[in-house]
Amino acid sequence: MTNARPAPEGLTFRHPVEDDYPRIQHGLTHWWGGLGGEAGAQQRRLLVPRLFLQHFTGTSWIAEDPDDTDGWLVAFLVGFLSQDHPDEAYIHFVGVDPERKRGGVGAALYERFFAGAREAGRTRVKCITGPANRDSIAYHTRMGFTIEKGDTEVDGVPVKSDYDGEGLPRVCFVRELAP
Ligand SMILES: CC(C)(COP(=O)(O)OP(=O)(O)OC[C@H]1O[C@@H](n2cnc3c(N)ncnc32)[C@H](O)[C@@H]1OP(=O)(O)O)[C@@H](O)C(=O)NCCC(=O)NCCS
Incomplete structure (x- = not known):
């Protein structure tokens, strides 16, 4: 793509x-x-x-x-x-x-x-972003990343809570790299 x-x-x-x-x-x-x-x-x-x-x-x-x-x-x-x-x-x-x-x-x-x-x-690329960064979420989705399963949601987006410390949830992305 x-x-x-x-x-x-x-x-x-x-x-x-x-x-x-x-x-x-x-x-x-x-x-x-x-x-x-x-x-x-x-x-x-x-x-x-x-x-x-x-x-x-x-x-x-x-x-x-x-x-x-x-x-x-x-x-x-x-x-x-x-x-x-x-x-x-x-x-x-x-x-x-x-x-x-x-x-x-x-x-x-x-x-x-x-x-x-x-x-x-x-074979795999990972990255994270903050749930408030909607542009980043849209961009990474468009770039072929999927959002990893979270333990809760922020504004409908799965996040891992306290990921970067207390009160700092993160959206975690992963993308497989085709050879
Ligand atoms: C997120 C960021 C890096 C995207 O860079 P960009 O040069 O604008 O992205 P591109 O033009 O290469 O876009 C690639 C694809 O993503 C899509 N896209 C990019 N930003 C988008 C947005 N805000 N909403 C929806 N789609 C978006 C583009 O339409 C394009 O899709 P296409 O395949 O249909 O053409 C840029 O907006 C940025 O620097 N933001 C501020 C910093 C930031 O948030 N960094 C990420 C977290 S560390």
Whole structure:
């Protein structure tokens, strides 16, 4: 399904380097539509510490527009191959500049991640999102993920309660990777 999608024109894709850290932090601050206010922005920034750009760059991706002069990114994906589950890969965070949303950029990043995971022999990709992030739920569903069984529901969506700590339920996604 997703393989048929044309890549967004004019963008370049590469693995990040440590120097991209401030640009990813900028995305985490500004691209979530103010979700959670300043506390939410701070939480997101802390969820993607520098170590991801020191130890997980080979499986992470960024998209840039060479014609943009502002120096910011168009999008990023931070993901890795599971250390503990040899058949799994995990997408930790993804963000697309709101001005570029719904243009196939998120899908282009995911397809690159899926291809790398397949090449590394992984057959399954997992990720999570908060139940309030309806865009993320719609996007992941469209990208072929299914929602894992939860122990309760939030607004009709199955969630695992207290998944990331007390009062922090999460929607858990899984997608099989066809060879
Ligand atoms: C979620 C996000 C990454 C999607 O990226 P995107 O570049 O807009 O997605 P794409 O244009 O590649 O869309 C891929 C598919 O998902 C669908 N889709 C994307 N966002 C959607 C939405 N809000 N509602 C319904 N469908 C959606 C697209 O229509 C497309 O489907 P298609 O196959 O019919 O064309 C982006 O909206 C984003 O950065 N959101 C803020 C950060 C965030 O929530 N990250 C995820 C949690 S960490």
